Amino acid sequence: MKSLLRPALVLLASFTILTGVVYPVLVTAVAQAAFPARAHGSLVRDGERVVGSELIGQPFDDPRFFWGRPSATAPYPYNAAASSGSNLGPTNPALRDAVSARIAALRAADPGNGAAIPVDLVTTSGSGLDPHISPAAAYFQVARVARARTLDEARVRALVDSHVEGRMLGVLGERRVNVLRLNLALEELARNGI
Amino acid sequence: MLESNLLRGVVYLLVLVGLALPLGSYMARVYNGEAKLAGRLLGPIERLFYRAAGVRADEEMTWKQYAGAVLVFNLLGALVLYVLQRLQASLPLNPAGFGAVSPEISFNTATSFATNTNWQAYGGETTMSHLTQMLGLTVQNFVSAATGMAVLVALVRGFARRTTEGLGNFWVDLTRSTLYVLLPLSIVVALVLVSQGVVQTFAAKETANLLVPTTASDGARVTQQILAVGPAASQIAIKQLGTNGGGFFNVNSAHPFENPNAIANFVEMLSILLIPAALCFTFGAMVKDKRQGAAVFAAMLAIFVPLLVVAVVAEQKGNPMLTGLGVDQVASSLMPGGNMEGKEARFGVVDSALWATVTTAASNGSVNAMHDSFTPLGGLVPMWLMQLGEIVFGGVGSGLYGMLMYAIIAVFIAGLMVGRTPEYLGKKIESFEMKMASLVILLPAAAVLIGTAIACIVPAGTATLGNPGAHGFSEILYAFSSGANNNGSAFGGITVSGVFYATAIGLCMLIGRYWVIVPVLAIAGSLARKKFVPPSAGTLPTHTPLFVALLVGTVLLVGALTFIPALALGPVVEHISLHAK
Missing domain, CATH: 1.20.5 (Single alpha-helices involved in coiled-coils or other helix-helix interfaces)
Incomplete structure (x- = not known):
């Protein structure tokens, strides 16, 4: 010993x-x-001001912006000091209720849009901080954003087109859109008029 | 879609084998003391350690001395980690000002990291100071992994050596595993991860101004986002390579700062299986018959691939409950679709299901998606992989020594069928080996089932479930499967920070680690003493497809008979209820 x-x-x-x-x-x-x-932390700056991180999503629920994945962090969504998933099981009634509420909110903000809703737009991400949505989820919101900002829908669609990122090295991961980057570009577009 | 999914799986396995082969033969040279180039670079540090510790590198240990060294070293490591957590409030490098960790969580975490489980009953960014993460958790990530590798090497020497008491020297195997294998690989992986966006800083947080302010649940207006950061990349590299799995952040590798994109994800998944896969080839090289290592590798792959397919297909199918609500879950060129609850958009269902299979095949336990939100069958796969005993690649070292126990049982069953004394690698398998191998398989399984049963009947066991019904039972079963098999992943909805779970899972982790290590070393000692029996016409060759099939059959049979009744009450019932309507 x-x-x-x-x-x-x-x-x-x-x-x-x-x-x-x-x-x-x-x-x-x-x-x-x-x-x-x-x-x-891959910070995004506007001059000296830090406006976010390229890797961490931010909460958006204003119809004038593209919305990201629902977030399960507390006490507010996208709390990057305490990451968390919902951990709701697939048969949990609470999951059905939460998804139904998100569907209702999306429909209320965009009554004319009857298309089926892309699943990533109504389900929480693993981290609660997901910076991305699928291209389908971004295109789903184009008409609403354009109308709320009185912008030409084709211009907003083109903006989304230019923000779709492909699979890495051609095979890895999924096609996606960075919501913060897209919304920053949208603000830029609106600021420059037209 | 199908082609690209298939392609991803194939690319992953090809790169894995391509890296594991050379690493496997390098590790064989390291443990035989023949790694010339690395020895010139790192030898001076190695010899300095031995001099300071009073270790003579050529001094052989019997199996009892070896086991004693393992236990003393691990106990000491756990004690230090316990004390660090209890005192962190008064120690430096605590920029976020965290208080002392509670006694039960400190016990649970110390046990968890010393046993290479890395079950986390706490949230990383809200509990542990940088000092605790570095001096405590990161150090145990290295040495608990090195302990597993050392025990494996001792067992392999038991097969390779003849009529001797000596199994090598634990201090030497421990030092070489860390210095020559884990540390250099970790430095490379950590830097690759930072290049992709994993944070590595001694600051505790960055502050960003939200583009659109939001409101907290108490009504307060939130205009700024606090981004928790820290020295994450260095910990993540070893957490994956050492099959530890304990994350820097609460949500582990689902957190974008731990796993920012698909390249980082690929590198981390490779790191999980790299050393366990390579050790198969190390084994082949050390017993001087490479076919033996390849056969064990093939058996692991034969279990891994079908289970991977089940997980991917189940997750891609999505959740029928949501389809009725008008949600589109069908994969297309514009979205991955499938069951996206608890998954990240950059990974989608395929990379999430692949990770879940990899992390539970290995005893890693890190996650890049929330397993609790997987479909019933998608969640059954990781659960069953753990229950098989973490032997499909498994933990570094521990996976292969577990699989070799099954190989012993497989040759014994074959011996019974033809009425001959079984042999494996030229060593007679007798009643002592069989008793010890049975202990290795039965004790963790008993811990899982008895632990789950107790949790189901005491109030503290069911009070903190995160989901109702069959899924709640799955959360308990998953927790004990993970603890007793030293995995560390969780169905995270269950709250495990209370005294009951912290203590019960802590005990399961101890049983699953040391009641396996000691019998394995006893077998190693017994084998080393035996004479070599030259193969005869009646010897079952153990490098053929027939033996691979026999080995896979043994694993699946034992795993199925032990756990199907329990699985039927959880994921199977849930699957039926989900699709019944």
């Missing part, structure tokens, strides 16, 4: 220094030198 204690203590201490201090400090130093913007 005693012959085991010294190696156990010394090796644990050595690995604590090596993997608990040297390793993260080394990775931080190299990462911040090589990828400074990424390491700090």
Whole structure:
């Protein structure tokens, strides 16, 4: 037993220094030198002002903006200090009620649109911070956004077209639209008139 | 759609095998002390550690000494982690000012990280200081993984060596696993992840101004978004490579700062299975018959692929309850469709189901989607993979030593059929080996089923369920399956931070880890003492498709007989009720 204690203590201490201090400090130093913007959270700036992170979604429920995935974080949606999913099971009545309420809100904001609603627009994301929606979910909202802003629908559609990101390396992941980026571009479009 | 889904699975498996083959033979050289180039670079650090620790690298340990070293080292690590959590409020590097962690959560977490489970009864960004994450959690991520690898290497030596007591030296195997394998791979993976957007900073938060202010549930106006950040990439790299799975943030790899895009997702999924897959080839190299390693790898793959298909198909079908509400769940070129509750848009259903299968095949337990919201059959797959004992690739080291226990049982069954003394790799399998192998398989299974049964009858077990009905039972069954098999993923709706679950799952994790390690090392000691029996006409060859089929059959039979009654009460009932209407 005693012959085991010294190696156990010394090796644990050595690995604590090596993997608990040297390793993260080394990775931080190299990462911040090589990828400074990424390491700090891929922040999006408007001049000096931080308007968000490219990777973290923001809450939108105004008809003038594209809406993102529903979010289950508390006490407000897209709380990036406490990520959380809904963890509702597929047969839970609470899931059906929540989805029904979201459908009602989408229909109320866009009464003329009778199309089936893309599933990602009425289901919460895993993180509660999902920055993306599917292209289908973005196109679903084009008419509403254009009407609320009295913009030409074709221009808004073209804006969505230019924000659709393809699969990475051609095979990985899904096609998607970054909602914050799209809404920032929309604001830009509206600010420049026309 | 089908082609692109298929392509993704095939690309993943091809890249995995392409990387596992060279890594496997490199690791064999490392454990045999023959890694020349790496030895020149890292040898000085290795020797410094031995000098400081008073370790003589060529000193052999018997199986009892080896097991003693494992237990002492792990106990010490758990103690340090417990103390760190209890005292974090008065220690430095706590920029968010978190208080001390409660005793039951500290016990649960210390056990969890020392046993390579990484079950998290807490939310990362709201509980643990940077110091606790670095000095406690990250360190255990490395050394608990290295412990599993060391135990495996000792078992393999038991097969490879003849008439000796010595199984190698735990301190040396531990040090080499960390220094030569885990650390270099982690540095590379961490930097790749940062290049894709995973955060790595010592700050605690960034602040952004919301484009449109929102309202909190208490009516307060919210104009700013606080973005929790931290040294995440360094922890995520080892959490995946070491099949640990404990996330930096509450939602683990569903969080965009842990897993920002499909490339990061691919790299993280590769990292999960890389070392467990490579160790199959290390095993082949160390017993000097590469076909043996390939056969075990093939058996793992033969269980993995069909279960992956089941999970993907179930998730892609979506939730029939939502179709009736006017929701479009059909995949098209504009959306992935399927059951998207609890999933991220950038991953869709395919990458989420693939991850769920990978993370529970390995004893990793990190998630990129909420398993609790999977369809019943999509959730059954990860649950059953854990219940099989985490042997389909499994945890680093622990997966393969678990699978080798099944191989022992498979040759025993074959021996019974033809009436001969069974042999595996030239070693006679006798009653002692069979008793120990049975313990390895029965104890975790008993912990799962007895734990679930107790939780179902005590008020504290059912008070904190997140979902009603059969799904609530699934949450309990999943929790104990995950704990006793050292996975760490969860059906997250259940609240497990209370005293009952923190303690019960903590005990299950201890049983699932050490009541497996000790019998495995006992088998290693017994095998090493035996003579080599040259193969004869009556020997069952263990590198053929026939043996692979026998091994797969044994695993599935034991797994099915043990768990189908329990699964019938959870996911199966739920599946039927969901589709009955």
